[in-house]
Amino acid sequence: MSKKKHLVVLSGAGISAESGIKTFRDSGGLWEGHDVMEVASPEGWRINRPLVQDFYNQRRKQLLDCEPNEAHVILADLEKDFDVSIITQNVDDLHERAGSSQVIHLHGELKKAQSSLDPSLVYDLDHWEIKDGDKCEKGSQLRPHIVWFGEQVPKMEEAATIAAKADIFVVIGTSLQVYPAAGLVEYVAAETKIYVIDPKRSDVNFGRKVVHIIENATNGMKTLEKIIKSEN
Structure with a gap:
């Protein structure tokens, strides 16, 4: 049995917005x-x-x-086929409630x-x-x-280590304007394919080829799921 590919997801406010946050x-x-x-x-x-x-x-x-939306659920379901690590800028627990088992909260947790x-x-x-x-x-x-503005992000080093080990890297619901989280893309290996899900095409210069899925979180995750499952 072949080893599951490591799918690393950096999520932001856009995925939670579809749940009403x-x-x-x-x-x-x-x-x-x-x-x-x-x-x-x-x-x-x-x-x-x-x-x-x-x-x-x-x-x-x-x-x-608020309840997890379909984008959260699809990410959780992908654990059947991939080793999924979620690095989120969100402070809600919607990823966990959807069933994701490996979640790092860069900016803290509301329920703590x-x-x-x-x-x-x-x-x-x-x-x-x-x-x-x-x-x-x-x-x-x-x-x-x-983690408030001006405070250290204690889990940044752990997140960077995970990003560096990604076989597939996905950015969803974040404009990559908040640092140091936005800098995680720089740790992704050159051969790793990056997908960016956002209804607006990102103007961030990734310095490499990126697949843009210009849709909201739920529709974008449906599209991504088809792509990566067909390639896996």
Whole structure:
């Protein structure tokens, strides 16, 4: 029995948008009516902690009403034929809920909390609200387990190692404007075929031949599934 090819997927907000989760980069830098720096930066946390906590509490509450869409499901089903690794910029759990078993969250996870003083202390949440006074075992206030602007991306090195081992690399739902995540493409081996699924043709210079599938996430995944299964 031949070894399964390693399919590595870099996913972004565009795949979750089809499940009803709003993005911020298509609306002038606003996220649910807030400037992203107010709710997604250490400075925002220091200036107005209640606003930041409430913002992510509402995002968690919204997530309860969202379901994985067909693009998520197709990616999970591809594990039958491929060794699938998903590197996502998304903080929702829709890939996992669709059935994907190998998911790396570059920008954190909405359904987790972390110590505001020690980022290595991370906790699963079984509810949607983090309240003022909820503390870790060291006594510091819990904050969202989100990588904010200006913070290090702790899983970047692991993601780069995975990208370098891809037999097939897929970019879906991301404009590749957010670094360091966008730089993962640079780690992909020269002989590895890259597919980009986006309703708008990417203007990113990949410096190599790329197959563009100019469709939304769901239709693009249907097209990709046919292509890679026929070639496998």
